[in-house]
Amino acid sequence: MIELEIKVPCPDLNGLERRLKELGAEHVEDLDQEDVYFSHPVRDFGVTDEALRLRRENDRSRITYKGPKMDSDTKMREEIELGVEDLSRMSSVLERVGFKPFLRVAKSRTVYSYQDVEICLDRVEGLGDYVELEYEGEDLVAGKEKIMLLKRQLELIGNERRSYLELIMEK
Numbered sequence: 001m002i003e004l005e006i007k008v009p010c011p012d013l014n015g016l017e018r019r020l021k022e023l024g025a026e027h028v029e030d031l032d033q034e035d036v037y038f039s040h041p042v043r044d045f046g047v048t049d050e051a052l053r054l055r056r057e058n059d060r061s062r063i064t065y066k067g068p069k070m071d072s073d074t075k076m077r078e079e080i081e082l083g084v085e086d087l088s089r090m091s092s093v094l095e096r097v098g099f100k101p102f103l104r105v106a107k108s109r110t111v112y113s114y115q116d117v118e119i120c121l122d123r124v125e126g127l128g129d130y131v132e133l134e135y136e137g138e139d140l141v142a143g144k145e146k147i148m149l150l151k152r153q154l155e156l157i158g159n160e161r162r163s164y165l166e167l168i169m170e171k
Contacts, residue, residue, distance in 0.1 A: 003066070003079035004143050005134035008156045013121045013129045017110065019154055025114035033057040035105040036091065037165050041098030051165060052099065054087055057109075061087040066163075074144060075161055105164045116143070117150055124164055126171065131156060 010016055021027075038052045045051055049068035055061065060083065067078035084090045091101065105124065112119040120132040133150055135143030162170070 001079055001081075002070075002076060002140060003134065004074055004076045004140055004147070005132050006074050006147055006151065007130055007132045007160045008151070008158045009160060010121070010129050010131040010156065013110075013123065013131070016131060016154060016156075017112075017121060020112050020114065020119060023114060023153065025112040025119060028111040028113050028118070031057045031109040031111065033105075033107050033109055035164075037102045037105070038094055038099040039102040041100075051163065052094075053165075054084065054091055054094075056087055061085070061090075063090060069161065072161075073159070074147070075163075076140065076144075103165055103168060105168060107164070114150065115146060117146055119150075122164075124167075127164060127167055130160065130164075 033055060034057075035053045035055045038054070039045065040050075040052070043050075051064075051066040053064050053066075055064060062081055063084050064079060064081040070076045070078075095101070107122050107124040109123075110121040112121070116135060116137050118132075118134045118136055120134070122130045122132060124130060131154075133147045135147055137143050160167075
């Protein structure tokens with residue numbers, strides 16, 4: 001699956017949430033997320049622009065691989081994700097085959113949906129507040145147009161292509 005999203009710093013998430021409700025966006029869920037990123041035993045994911053993470057969100061867990069970014073305007077990239085029954089045991093499996101836990105990212109996330117776009121209001125521990133707009137569909141050209149239009153409607157400024165992992169590492 002190809003993930004298509006943009007991320008923008010957002011100093012006023014409460015005001016943005018009000019604008020989303022006025023637009024008619026639907027509240028989907030509130031999440032507490034904790035991500036543990038892993039380093040590869042022989043490949044530098046920082047150089048290859050890849051990521052492997054284990055995520056706990058509320059009572060769900062999953063493993064995710066993210067490939068290199070594919071364009072300069074968005075964070076479009078391959079994403080392979082699947083559920084994990086036991087996060088601790090999955091971490092042990094990864095460690096046994098040479099992967100090492102590298103960095104932890106924690107955030108609270110409020111999720112909205114509007115016209116095939118998932119809007120995530122993120123409060124990231126140690127970084128601040130951000131909003132992510134992610135297209136959910138097959139037509140990536142139309143998806144990019146929808147994301148950019150919604151970004152303008154919400155009066156969001158900027159485009160942060162670095163992941164939360166990269167931002168924390170730079171801090």
